[in-house]
Amino acid sequence: MTAPQLKEPRTPSGRSRNNAEKWSWVFMRVSGPILLVLIVTHLFVNLMTGDGISQIDFAFVAGKLAHPFWQWFDFTMLVLAMLHGFNGMRLLINDYARRPGSRKLLHSLLGTATLVVIVLGTLVLFTFDPCPAGADPDLLPTFCEDVA
Amino acid sequence: MTATAESSAPAGEIPAITVTLRILRTIPEGTEEHGPGESYWQEFTIEAHATDRVLDALHKIKWEQDGSLAFRRSCAHGVCGSDAMRINARNRLACKTLLKDLNPAKPIIVEPLKGLPVEKDLIVDMEPFFASYREIMPFLMPTGAVPERERLQSPADRQKFDDTTKCILCAACTTSCPVFWTDGQYFGPQAIVGAHRFIFDSRDEGQWERLEVLNDKAGVWKCRTAFNCTEACPRGIEVTKAISEVKKALTTGEF
Incomplete structure (x- = not known):
């Protein structure tokens, strides 16, 4: 039996060319802590301040979404959470889907779902009408009276 | 008494x-x-x-x-x-x-x-395991003239890779890795430990050759830090830590 052939040392080519997997890893590392802060803040504001869970109704959500700060807060949370989840699922598919066909199918399903949720969510966040015409005033946020 | x-x-x-x-x-x-x-x-x-x-x-x-x-x-x-x-x-x-x-x-x-x-x-059959080890070029790659005496190294420099010199290539870590079970393309913890031993060796000059291999799709980024390898190692090598040090070297360029 002959000794297995060792690879010839390559001439240094500087830095790696394909860094996609590296950036995917860095993204997970960065978005994780940011999401932690965003989600804990989201839960705290919604559930711990004011009347707690009983305050959540249409008026509460509409009041929040009428403010640009919460629009951008929710937008950041939406995009980061979806991309973080997308990337995690992508890695799981890479690890566990063996056949190239099923891998491709699962990847396209995942990409479609991610895109649909991000687009729909963004649309709602920025086109939301907190004071729909003809609605019961008791259900609307207080500032709707000034508008009407 | x-x-x-x-x-x-x-x-x-x-x-x-x-x-x-x-x-x-x-x-x-x-x-x-x-x-x-x-x-x-x-x-x-x-x-x-x-x-x-x-x-x-x-x-x-x-x-x-x-x-x-x-x-x-x-x-x-x-x-x-x-x-x-x-x-x-x-x-x-x-x-x-x-x-x-x-x-x-x-x-x-x-x-x-x-x-x-x-x-x-x-x-x-240990061959896939050894093939991964050969991929990371487990030999000293120095540049310059061959010195007449041994290549000197300070104890502090030696300490950096001391843990990964303990590896005995038993394959306990690689075959405990859930990513390796499902994806045989992954180099596995042992190959990364073997690379770590040279990447962090001050006498070796082949760091980027090895880091490029490990930056590959089947390289260190496949590690999900399950810690199975660290638990399995009969030599007590902190395998997951070594893998993280290689990830850090790749992202920051520090080693």
Whole structure:
């Protein structure tokens, strides 16, 4: 039996060319802590301040979404959470889907779902009408009276 | 007070215990009851001492009950790394695992390493594992003229990769890795440990060649920090830490 052939040392080519997997890893590392802060803040504001869970109704959500700060807060949370989840699922598919066909199918399903949720969510966040015409005033946020 | 050597109890004889081993067997030629290459469980009951190792139990079976039982072992003292196997669902060296640490009241389950093709009984084909190791070029790659005397290194520089020099290539870490089980393309923890040993060696100049290999799709980014490898390593190498240091070297360029 002959000794297995060792690879010839390559001439240094500087830095790696394909860094996609590296950036995917860095993204997970960065978005994780940011999401932690965003989600804990989201839960705290919604559930711990004011009347707690009983305050959540249409008026509460509409009041929040009428403010640009919460629009951008929710937008950041939406995009980061979806991309973080997308990337995690992508890695799981890479690890566990063996056949190239099923891998491709699962990847396209995942990409479609991610895109649909991000687009729909963004649309709602920025086109939301907190004071729909003809609605019961008791259900609307207080500032709707000034508008009407 | 005078010494009372005569009153102390004599060194007690270690009582013999009865142990059952459930071994996952595979005979390529097949037996009368089992087809060629079919895996099946077989139980052996032996008399042993609590201080015996699993390897002693396997020897007892092979020498006294069933000579067809196949397993690797060379030094039998935890240095050569030949007898890594899955004992009670954890990768360990049979020569470093005492029966008394395994609850001998229950059958001890012995399987070949997971994720590598079984050749016979507890013997697996180690070639995919060694192929990954060769990929990362496990040899010193210096530049410049060959010095007349040894290449000097400070103790602090040596300390950086001290942990990863302990590797004995037993494959316990790589075959405990859930990513390696499902994706045989992954280099596995051992190859990264082997690369770490040279990347962090101040005398070596081939860092970026190795880092480029590990930056690949099948490289360090496949690691999900499951810590199975760290738990499995019979040499106590902090494998996951070494992998993280390689990730850090790739992202920051510091090593």
